[in-house]
Amino acid sequence: MGPMNALDKFDLTILRLLQQDATFSNAQLSELVNLSPSQCHRRVKRLEQEGYIHHYVALLDHRKLGLTVHAVVIIKVRDVSQESKAAFREQIRHYRLMTECWAIAGDKDVILKIVAPSLESYSDFLSEKILSMDNVASAESYLLLDNMKYTTEVPIGDHD
Structure with a gap:
């Protein structure tokens, strides 16, 4: 059930x-x-x-706020132990440019979603915060260009 x-x-x-x-x-x-x-x-x-409603938020207009750079970074880590995962989690907790972080299945380990005001600030964040982490073996960076669909709504009841 x-x-x-x-x-x-x-x-x-x-x-x-x-x-x-x-x-x-x-x-x-x-x-x-x-x-x-x-x-x-x-x-x-x-x-x-009962936790079906986690919390309420306001969805903000990124462009009006000057947050024009969106990117995904796919990371391979050196050590996948529980201790290393916990240390990674703690290290990234306060990175405000990072809006999402997921552990992933496959040959890579983590995917990040990053929102930044400029390419320069994104590049600085990537090199100073992400690539400088001891456990990061490699990182592939993808700039997101054309948002074709964005929603926070999850399918309820009917799944298509």
Whole structure:
């Protein structure tokens, strides 16, 4: 039994709507879901408490903020031990230009998503922070050019 079994159609609809716009008031949400405001509020609180809703964020316009350089860096590490993973995790925790970091399967080990205001700042970050790490054996860097799709919404219920 997967985690989705605990959720009914009202829960799934609430999650879909909040992914699209987390600023819906409880009154708006209850009307859209067709539940009373108190029932809707209880469900949202339960979804939060059970961890289905991790937290709420505002999606910002990168260009307006001057963050025009987006890149992916694929890293091969020298040591894949738990201790080295923990040290790597701790080292990158506070790198604000890095928006995502994933351990990956395959012949490489880690993939990073980086957002920077300029090529120069990106290059500095790459050389001073990433390539200077003891455990980084190699790094392939890819500049992202044309964003053809970007969403934070995950498929709920129906998967295509």
